[in-house]
Amino acid sequence: MTHHEPTHRWIVAPQTARFTEPLVLQSGAVLNGYELVYETYGQLNASRSNAVLICHALSGNHHVAGYHGEQEKKPGWWDNMIGPGKPIDTERFFVIGLNNLGGCHGSTGPSSINPDTGKPFGADFPLVTVEDWVTAQARLAEHLGVERFAAVVGGSLGGMQALQWSIQYPDWLDHCLVIAAAPKLTAQNIAFNDVARQAILTDPDFNGGQYYGGPGPRRGLRLARMLGHITYLSDDVMGSKFGRALKSGSYQFGYEVEFEIESYLRYQGDKFAESFDANTYLLMTKALDYFDPAQDMGGGLAEALRPAQADFLVVAFTTDWRFAPERSREIVEALLHNKRNVSYAEITHGHGHDAFLMVDPYYHGVVRAYMEKIKP
């Protein structure tokens, strides 16, 4: 290379939609009004048939792709998947990313002002479920003039939302991409979530959830994230990335950071605790725990998916032990039972659950091929 091409950053900007029609939540609680912050990429075509909804996972948000400006260090969380010429090609599709209700990146959530009290909701913000998120997403779609999605796409907790879409609004989506997801959490998964919640709830700075303006339960949130992070990686990748490597080369016989893995986890925990709201973390983990469409329908998963009309792509990763391939295969089997069009790819990948956010030629190749077959 004799010269460097100037880097053209793809600059995107978030927008906010305000909803005044009350939203009755699954818990029975009512949100009288709320805001959803979202980003869009690409153009909605004349027949409004090329919209793609991206559902985010636990720590994700509306900033899916591109940069917010020249200064932003990292692009949106799924920038390797979504953009011009990328597997989900914004030159063909009108892609929508939003921050879910209860989030902490602009949509109405625990840190928003409760109009009834004039103070932040805090722990008074009602628990929302995957079903509630999907309902709110459908309202956002209406707001944007989208009556039908070419595809609804999500990984992890986002995959659960995509699956829920196919059940809750079967006529609204042609394709459903369920990546590194599960039809429900296992007891082990709920257990991890509860330890994370206990870390937050027992932090002396939690203050019953009304901690805004104070330091907040940073220690708890940090621990919760550290624990979560362990479960998102595989034993193998931790071993190969960190092994037993020491920061200073020898044991210090103390409790300061010694092993590289400790340093990494603490860094991840600190970074997360600075940018995320503990009340949102609590709420999101509960939404994960509650998700169980089979139980909601009073039968098996096949029964729950009976209304689904979409074609499906289900993707799992071999070393993902938090949302193991077996869980994805349960989804596939339920779809086969219902004679739905479905393809299933099991990606051999060493990184565990987080692999769904990484670049892998086979994984991205399958998503690209699947999206290319969609003719909006």
Add this chain to the structure above:
Amino acid sequence: MTGNGIARKDYALIGQWIAPGSRVLDLGCGDGELLRELMNTRQVTGYGVEIDDASILACVQKGVNVIQGDLEQGLSGFEDNAFDYVILSRTLQTMRHTEGILKEMLRVGRQGIVTFPNFGYWKNRVQVWQGRMPRSADMPYQWYDTPNIHLCTVRDFEDLCAQHDLEILERAVLTHGRPVTLLPNLLGSLAVFRFEHRR
């Protein structure tokens, strides 16, 4: 087997055997060529099962439903009698659990269709006679790199069907893509069978 003209002949044959609008499961479906053809010409709905990444990708590119999995693990993800036909094309001879997969085929499907290279084909016999493991268009591998571990002849397969109480509904034996009726176990290179449980 993409673009293999000979392979396409057995695809055409299978296509003739399959009732329009059927539900089809293609085990070891490769790049999805057969399913795509059956979708186009016989309006079938169906799924392929494949283990190989590149083949899965090729299927998705063709818009063919494909499930990534290992046939040696059985077909536990598929329910009883979910399909009209279960196809095992040029794969039987590569399987460890030959009897197991035949049983599974007729558990999830009403009828099975298998194709395999006929080891009894005279050119194979000549090569063995000459002291060599045979190689041919239908068995293009060296002995040391072949995936074929359970090669059989037309007669061997018929014996196996009899042992397992399988009724052969149709049989075709092809050489260079053309049907062979005279001495098929000697003159046929590729065997195609359709079978079901004896009622």
